[in-house]
Amino acid sequence: MTENPFPLDRDDLLKAYRIMRTIREFEERLHIDFAKGDIPGFVHLYAGEEASAAGIMMHLKDNDRIASTHRGHGHCIAKGVDVHEMMAEIYGRSTGACRGKGGSMHIADLSKGMMGANGILGAGAPLACGAALAAKVRGDGGVGISFVGDGASNQGMFLESLNLAAVWNLPAIFVVENNGYAESTARDWAVAVDSYIDRASGFGLPGVTVDGTDFFAVYEAAGEIIRRAREGGGPALLECNMVRFYGHFEGDAQTYRAKGEVEAIRASRDCIKIFAERVIEAGVISRAELEAIDKEVLDLIEDAVRAAKSAPLPAPAELLTDVYVAY
Amino acid sequence: MTENPFPLDRDDLLKAYRIMRTIREFEERLHIDFAKGDIPGFVHLYAGEEASAAGIMMHLKDNDRIASTHRGHGHCIAKGVDVHEMMAEIYGRSTGACRGKGGSMHIADLSKGMMGANGILGAGAPLACGAALAAKVRGDGGVGISFVGDGASNQGMFLESLNLAAVWNLPAIFVVENNGYAESTARDWAVAVDSYIDRASGFGLPGVTVDGTDFFAVYEAAGEIIRRAREGGGPALLECNMVRFYGHFEGDAQTYRAKGEVEAIRASRDCIKIFAERVIEAGVISRAELEAIDKEVLDLIEDAVRAAKSAPLPAPAELLTDVYVAY
Amino acid sequence: MARKISMKQAINEALDLEMTRDPSVIVMGEDIVGGTGSPGEDDAWGGVLGVTKGLHAKHGNRLMDTPLSESAYIGAAIGAATCGLRPVAELMFIDFMGVCFDQIFNQAAKFRYMFGGKAETPVVIRAMVGAGFRAAAQHSQMLTPIFTHIPGVKVVCPSNAYDAKGLLIQSIRDNDPVIFCEHKNLYGLECDVPAESYAIPFGEANVLRDGGDVTIVSYGLTVHRAMEAAEALAKDKVEAEVIDLRTLSPIDWDTVIDSVERTGRLVVVDEAHPRCSIASDVAAFVGQNAFGALKAGVQMVTAPHVPVPFSPVLEDLYIPNAAAIADAARRTLAPTGTSPRSIAA
Amino acid sequence: MARKISMKQAINEALDLEMTRDPSVIVMGEDIVGGTGSPGEDDAWGGVLGVTKGLHAKHGNRLMDTPLSESAYIGAAIGAATCGLRPVAELMFIDFMGVCFDQIFNQAAKFRYMFGGKAETPVVIRAMVGAGFRAAAQHSQMLTPIFTHIPGVKVVCPSNAYDAKGLLIQSIRDNDPVIFCEHKNLYGLECDVPAESYAIPFGEANVLRDGGDVTIVSYGLTVHRAMEAAEALAKDKVEAEVIDLRTLSPIDWDTVIDSVERTGRLVVVDEAHPRCSIASDVAAFVGQNAFGALKAGVQMVTAPHVPVPFSPVLEDLYIPNAAAIADAARRTLAPTGTSPRSIAA
Numbered sequence A, B: 001m002t003e004n005p006f007p008l009d010r011d012d013l014l015k016a017y018r019i020m021r022t023i024r025e026f027e028e029r030l031h032i033d034f035a036k037g038d039i040p041g042f043v044h045l046y047a048g049e050e051a052s053a054a055g056i057m058m059h060l061k062d063n064d065r066i067a068s069t070h071r072g073h074g075h076c077i078a079k080g081v082d083v084h085e086m087m088a089e090i091y092g093r094s095t096g097a098c099r100g101k102g103g104s105m106h107i108a109d110l111s112k113g114m115m116g117a118n119g120i121l122g123a124g125a126p127l128a129c130g131a132a133l134a135a136k137v138r139g140d141g142g143v144g145i146s147f148v149g150d151g152a153s154n155q156g157m158f159l160e161s162l163n164l165a166a167v168w169n170l171p172a173i174f175v176v177e178n179n180g181y182a183e184s185t186a187r188d189w190a191v192a193v194d195s196y197i198d199r200a201s202g203f204g205l206p207g208v209t210v211d212g213t214d215f216f217a218v219y220e221a222a223g224e225i226i227r228r229a230r231e232g233g234g235p236a237l238l239e240c241n242m243v244r245f246y247g248h249f250e251g252d253a254q255t256y257r258a259k260g261e262v263e264a265i266r267a268s269r270d271c272i273k274i275f276a277e278r279v280i281e282a283g284v285i286s287r288a289e290l291e292a293i294d295k296e297v298l299d300l301i302e303d304a305v306r307a308a309k310s311a312p313l314p315a316p317a318e319l320l321t322d323v324y325v326a327y
Numbered sequence C, D: 001m002a003r004k005i006s007m008k009q010a011i012n013e014a015l016d017l018e019m020t021r022d023p024s025v026i027v028m029g030e031d032i033v034g035g036t037g038s039p040g041e042d043d044a045w046g047g048v049l050g051v052t053k054g055l056h057a058k059h060g061n062r063l064m065d066t067p068l069s070e071s072a073y074i075g076a077a078i079g080a081a082t083c084g085l086r087p088v089a090e091l092m093f094i095d096f097m098g099v100c101f102d103q104i105f106n107q108a109a110k111f112r113y114m115f116g117g118k119a120e121t122p123v124v125i126r127a128m129v130g131a132g133f134r135a136a137a138q139h140s141q142m143l144t145p146i147f148t149h150i151p152g153v154k155v156v157c158p159s160n161a162y163d164a165k166g167l168l169i170q171s172i173r174d175n176d177p178v179i180f181c182e183h184k185n186l187y188g189l190e191c192d193v194p195a196e197s198y199a200i201p202f203g204e205a206n207v208l209r210d211g212g213d214v215t216i217v218s219y220g221l222t223v224h225r226a227m228e229a230a231e232a233l234a235k236d237k238v239e240a241e242v243i244d245l246r247t248l249s250p251i252d253w254d255t256v257i258d259s260v261e262r263t264g265r266l267v268v269v270d271e272a273h274p275r276c277s278i279a280s281d282v283a284a285f286v287g288q289n290a291f292g293a294l295k296a297g298v299q300m301v302t303a304p305h306v307p308v309p310f311s312p313v314l315e316d317l318y319i320p321n322a323a324a325i326a327d328a329a330r331r332t333l334a335p336t337g338t339s340p341r342s343i344a345a
């Protein structure tokens, strides 16, 4: 077998691939089932953006916390939230990660360090600062990571958090997942600065921009930033330039996109394809190994959907529980 | 008489001096009367910062709008709000600029383009964007200027406004009045970036930093920025580095300041002294002319205080009026 | 000429008419045009649910997409209003008020008073309210009580297309800040709406059904549940008078009190949470000012004191329904003193 | 051992005791230490009115000054709370909630429910409330109704030093988000306060005065006005029972209802604006659940539906006073049906 030119060993490469593939199949399946009318509510798919979640989360442990966005499925899966519980949640079942009370936009699992998807743009940034503060106060070497879209990077809560993290020298990391659009509006119009490195500099933060469809670029940049944060070196901003395979939410006709745009990015900027080609070409992982994972993932998703559909709905009494610890 | 080396003619130099002197005496007098217990509420004095208000407002007409801060007296005076009405307002009289309902923190005169002092930090920035938007929609060449302290420059509303103004290419100007402190907290600690030029760049805005105790530096930088904005060149940020002669508010013991700090800045960084020396030295204005103004200003303030004290208090029925135009 | 159109179309039409009539009306919000800066079609969205669709083609740059910065653009709308424009700003979901509330309640609402009557702030903030869309806790709230509590803003919440058109036109012409609440689950509901322009004055409730036995007061979506309840009650020979408040601030106390003086019984239905709600507001006012007329305690039917759940089975229980309203009406008809204490967890 | 100390000192003491007891308690806010980064003395302010003075010397970096970014640091306190700390964040004036409300009502308040019971958010947000400080419209609001409306947060508003200490200790130990409202005009008021630590449970109102003729319910500053009114009434041989709610969410309905069942008459006093207020909330609940006991309509005495004015002469009229409360009590004793409609402009 050839030498491994990658910064991850074979096990971790397989793990990263499995994460990305799981996210992809999860989302592709939701896309189909949503169109069938099986799934209620707003659903925002992460398909196409998997390398960001995987490249970052490969560095994290359960005591590292992340605060996610409305487009949170990928972050959940990469952070280790149970896929069965996620699917059941999206189907509004009592076996869901949030017992059916949260839905797609609010999946959380604090035991895994996943502080929640969030329906409010920018809201995760202060929360991640809080996680970073808790880690700092306890001295446990943990980090707090906030994900934010290009659109949400104009939200006051996010901007304030950059300054707060810098002033308090928190082990906080701000990942801007730049997929070029906020709903239908172009990033290049709505974000007045060309480079997120400049925006970070405006708050005294180091900023790094990477090709978010390149798992290895994300992995290496994130690794460096996370290591520095753990060692007390303070916060940073990481921009991942990426692509969104589907609409803003399911049901979006996407007429604001260029003709052929989606086909083009699917052909040339599919982060999973790019990853697979690299590891196969390097001779480190075989196509058969990846295909075996593909199959396992498909089975997992199929099983999760089946389980979700047959899982019990929340009992009426659930309406009134879980508001307070005690009242 | 020697040639005038300044960018203002004699009349305007005298006008600028009168503005600054009026602000100074207004504030010095409030300081004394507050200590006597004559004045209710929170009072934040602008003494020491006069060159910023004067240097900027000398460029403005009534259809240019400004949105001020909690430390708003200087902006009001420089924008042409009536000193008698201001004093009466601070004394809570029905002859006040706001009929006694607003007080020091809420003096406004929309007819003069003064959109209000503001008790909420950062709140003026969106409002000034609105004024700039109105000017742009009407095409009347007006500008909207927001003043903000160094502390308030960390407020989300302010930060969002920088981006909005840039995206919409508004004739909006953001003046950061950096006096080194937010209440007792140092600017150098609380603002994570060394230079406001960098912060502006983070939002795609040109930024300029000037010595805010130098009237001429403020005047020239503001003139350039305002001219560009009027011509459709878009927003900009202007930082005025300045000094605060008194405490954060009246009653502040200021133990957080260095020993001798206030004496030192009064001696070497008094913007009015600096202005006077420059114009006298250049032989453009005589000391006697300035002293004549000083006297007139003192009389004006004395008269304003006397009038305020003897003005009627609001009638009880005033409690319930002016909430809506119609309800 | 009246045709059947949906509430969504009625709102679009009101904006269109006012933009045509008055050049100082501008409209802004996130994706209200859609596709700004993007490579595809212009006017690509017309708002997240298509309410403003087509207006950009007609009115051009007087409709403006915004960056994702609610404080900045809602504040800009407010600032522009004090400078003579009549901006209509869309806050996509009322739930987002938490990121821009200062501009609404400390700025727009207070200018006139703080400035001694010397400011006018004719701004309209349109926002979607209400549950039933399976949009979970952060996209389904009512929040009308919070705005109604604040002096200086007006609060409007239509229950149908006809009212939506007339009240939105009034809101735009009104010289005070208006929070215009659009129930997302009413967007598709059609009714007869004249094509012409008309304004419905604020503070005038609508009596949707006459009845002498019990008064049912509501607004927004639950007006329809109240009507269903009234029909169910009619089968039991109980005639309910149903009042649609239409505007919550100002509120039409006269119509409510006059009705209660005739029926002696009152049920108030509110999709908001129970504490400090519109329901408690109306119940308390009537209890203070028409106590002598009341033959039974005023019954409140509200959403429970819990966030809006995602799961459809729970969300359907969350919204006050016709059965609960009819039950409450029946309680007012039972001998007094028997009503159980009722405040959900 | 009890000594007379002020409410300000009592709050300081509660923070001190809890920080000593529990290392997971941290305290943050603007200038709560004071002078951070500045050249002069350390611990220079201890908060804008000196409430946290001296705590930094004792507890060091567990007290943190913040930049002027309320959403970021209140949100950080909330995030840290979900990670096992017990942060106490000071929002200097409750009026500033408009710049950080999202973190409070959409995040802290909803986590537990949205996450199916799997989160705890033991955060305390301390803030000054109330009028009378000549601080005008943006620094004098009560706003308790807004927080009380929101499921998922608890709302506390003590009227004296003893309660402030015990309720703040309970707030810090409590496992839910608490909005702790400190009336700035009560800071100087002294009463007997034990030096030891003690917690006052939530949802237990305090009966400050027994009386069989009329019940007066209030909280915060106006409790004292209610007591004055009760004394005035006593001179007319009217015995008022005065109830201090102490916590608004949860609220002690039992004590209120039990009292009204004895007196048959109720006055609710609220420094908040009238619409959707604590006053209307209590009045409506009693009207629904103890209608049979009521001998007269429940009277509400509130601040008017106007922003807080600056001029002292107006501000003094703004806050409900003893005379208005006593008058309201007398109205409940007059023959029913005579009470005039009363909602101030």
Ligand SMILES: Cc1ncc(C[n+]2csc(CCOP(=O)(O)OP(=O)(O)O)c2C)c(N)n1
Pocket (backbone or CB within 6 Å): A044, A070, A071, A119, A120, A121, A122, A148, A149, A150, A151, A152, A153, A179, A181, A182, A183, A248, C030, C068, C070, C092, C096, C099
């Ligand atoms: C405070 C707030 N404003 C607006 C919205 C509505 N909204 C949801 S997603 C979205 C676009 C987000 O764009 P971006 O941040 O780039 O994330 P992406 O969807 O591209 O992943 C908008 C405007 C919201 N949820 N919260």
Ligand SMILES: Cc1ncc(C[n+]2csc(CCOP(=O)(O)OP(=O)(O)O)c2C)c(N)n1
Pocket (backbone or CB within 6 Å): B044, B070, B071, B119, B120, B121, B122, B148, B149, B150, B151, B152, B153, B179, B181, B182, B183, B248, D030, D068, D070, D092, D096, D099
């Ligand atoms: C949103 C908000 N947060 C906090 C305050 C309280 N506050 C009033 S002035 C001030 C300091 C302001 O500092 P800076 O912006 O530098 O202005 P300066 O007082 O130095 O002129 C603070 C914290 C406020 N008024 N509004």
Ligand SMILES: [Mg+2]
Pocket (backbone or CB within 6 Å): A149, A150, A151, A177, A178, A179, A180, A181, A182, A183
């Ligand atoms: Mg995006």
Ligand SMILES: [Mg+2]
Pocket (backbone or CB within 6 Å): B149, B150, B151, B177, B178, B179, B180, B181, B182, B183
């Ligand atoms: Mg400052």
